Every structure is written in C-alpha cells, then in structure tokens.
Amino acid sequence: xxxxxxxxxxxxxxxxxxxxxxxxxxxxxxxxEGRPGEPTWALWLGHRVEGGESGVRVGTLxxxxxxxxxxxxxxxxxxxxxxxxxxxxxxxxxxxSSVTRPDGLILALVEHAxxxxxxxxxxxxxxxxxxxRPARARVxxxxxxxxxFTDVLDDVYLVAIGIGVEAEGLRxxxxxxxxxxxxDFAAPLSLAELGRQKSTRPETWLPPPRRDAFHxxxxxLAPIPATES
Numbered sequence: 001x002x003x004x005x006x007x008x009x010x011x012x013x014x015x016x017x018x019x020x021x022x023x024x025x026x027x028x029x030x031x032x033e034g035r036p037g038e039p040t041w042a043l044w045l046g047h048r049v050e051g052g053e054s055g056v057r058v059g060t061l062x063x064x065x066x067x068x069x070x071x072x073x074x075x076x077x078x079x080x081x082x083x084x085x086x087x088x089x090x091x092x093x094x095x096x097s098s099v100t101r102p103d104g105l106i107l108a109l110v111e112h113a114x115x116x117x118x119x120x121x122x123x124x125x126x127x128x129x130x131x132x133r134p135a136r137a138r139v140x141x142x143x144x145x146x147x148x149f150t151d152v153l154d155d156v157y158l159v160a161i162g163i164g165v166e167a168e169g170l171r172x173x174x175x176x177x178x179x180x181x182x183x184d185f186a187a188p189l190s191l192a193e194l195g196r197q198k199s200t201r202p203e204t205w206l207p208p209p210r211r212d213a214f215h216x217x218x219x220x221l222a223p224i225p226a227t228e229s
Contacts, residue, residue, distance in 0.1 A: 009034045012185040014062040016178075017130070017158055018045045020171040025050035028204035029183040029194060030057055040189060041066045042084060045181055046204055053207045054164025057092065058172065059084060061157040076118075078151060083117035085147035085159045086140055092161055093143035093218070096211045104223035105214075112221050116140055123148070129171040130158065139167045143217040144209030163206050 009032065018027065026048045034040035041061060048055035061081060070080035090109040116123075123138035130152055137160075139148035146167045149159045160170060178185040182197055182204075198204055209215065 008036060008191075009038065009040050009189040011187055011189070012043060013039060014060065014065075014156055016043055016045070016060045016175045016185060017156070017172045018058050018175045018181070019047045019056055020129075020173045022171070023047060023049065023056075025052075025055070026201065026203045027181045028197065028201060029181050030204075031194070032189050034189075039065060041069045043189075044088075045175070046206060048203065048206060049165070052164070055206045056163075056165055056170070057088060057161040057206060059088070059159035059161075061159065063151075063154070063156055066157065078120055078149075079117050081149050081151070081157045081159060082120035082123070082138070082140075083113060085149050085161060086113035086117045086142075088159075088161045089113070089140065089142055089145060089147035090218075092163065092206060093145050093208050093210075093215065095208055095213055099213060102214075102219070102222040103225070105218065105221065108221040108223060109218065112142075116142075120149075124167075126168045126170075128158075128160075129169070131173055135172075137167075137170070141167075143215035163209060 028046045030044040030046040032040045033042035042059055044057055044059045046055065046057050061084065067077045071077050087110065090113050120138055123140045126137050126139050126148065128135045128137045128150055130150065135150045135152040137148045137150040139146050145161065145163045147161045148167055149157060151157050158172060
C-alpha cells in the first residue's frame with residue numbers, strides 16, 4: 001500500500017486564516033502537519049496573485065497544541081513558530097531542481113533557518129491586519145522573499161511566507177469558505193487527496209524568486225570546500 005494513503009488526520013478543529021479577499025487569484029490547501037490519525041498542529045494555505053508569480057503561503061498553528069508538540073519540556077514556543085516560517089522560506093526560495101545544489105548547501109540553509117529562528121526578537125517589526133485590526137509581526141528577509149509571524153491571537157499563531165509581495169500591511173482573515181481553497185475543513189485531511197488536488201491544478205504553487213540560479217544570500221551560506229594540502 002502506498003504510504004501516502006495512510007497519512008490521514010482528523011478534520012481541522014481550529015480557526016484557519018488566509019489572505020483577505022481583495023487578493024484575487026488561485027487559492028489552495030498547501031500542506032498540513034501532524035501525525036497520522038492525530039489532530040494537526042499546522043495547516044498551510046497557498047495564495048497566488050492572479051496572472052503572476054507572486055503570492056503568500058499562510059500557516060495557522062493552534063497555540064496550545066503546537067506548544068505541546070514543539071516544546072513538550074518548555075523552551076521558547078515563538079522560536080519554534082519562527083522556525084516554521086524560516087524553514088519554509090529557505091525551502092520555497094530554492095531554484096528549480098535542475099539547478100545543481102552545491103555540496104552542503106541544503107544543510108547550511110536549514111542551520112541558517114534554525115539560527116535565525118532563535119533570534120526572532122531581532123526580526124524586522126512590521127504591522128499586519130488580522131480581521132481588520134492592527135497586529136504586530138516580525139519578518140525575516142532572505143533570498144528575495146520573506147517570512148513572518150504574529151502571536152496577536154489567543155488561540156492560534158499566524159505565519160506567512162511572501163514572494164513578490166510586501167510584508168508590511170499584510171491582511172489576514174479567518175477563512176469561512178474552505179471551498180475557495182478546493183478543500184473541506186470538515187473532512188479528514190489526506191496527503192493522498194492533497195496530492196491529487198495539486199496534480200489537477202498546476203497553478204497552485206509559488207515559483208521561487210529565482211528559478212534558474214541560486215540567490216547570493218543562498219550562495220553565501222555554501223560551505224567552502226577544503227583545500228588539499
């Protein structure tokens with residue numbers, strides 16, 4: 001049996017957020033995080049500006065559950081929230097797979113995300129709108145894109161990753177119509193079904209800022225090959 005068919009989680013049981021409806025273009029369920037058979041601790045929605053390659057990936061993380069999973073023994077929950085954004089940022093900004101990956105670069109990018117997440121208090125402060133109200137957020141810029149998060153809500157953390165759009169003034173609202181994202185939050189979440197939906201909608205992804213080459217920010221992290229003595 002294909003292991004993907006076994007990756008089924010219960011329906012979403014927390015409020016989910018996405019871009020406000022002034023942004024026109026494809027919307028989709030991008031990914032969800034959780035153990036098979038257990039409630040998810042993160043749900044990601046994709047948004048692509050109509051007719052272009054810009055867009056935003058928005059993650060909703062139920063606070064109590066996310067803290068329990070990511071910080072079972074205490075620690076800094078916001079560092080884990082920031083890492084979810086930073087990791088997504090280094091992943092979404094990778095060029096096409098046809099571009100050769102320098103040795104050690106992928107590991108270096110993950111380590112960079114981890115290091116930056118621990119320094120989330122130093123990220124650039126910006127103001128978002130959440131349900132029409134100002135919300136303080138922190139943003140990290142890297143490789144021509146950005147990732148940010150806010151903990152303004154009591155029940156969920158909100159994370160966003162933007163490509164080709166401004167981080168300042170991002171407007172988020174609670175999603176009341178999951179069908180607009182081609183999904184049903186009242187139904188179990190299945191990776192197999194998620195893959196099927198994406199295969200039928202080729203526009204539902206965010207192209208990286210550079211598809212044919214690495215960005216200088218990325219190359220600056222590539223390990224320097226050891227020289228032979």
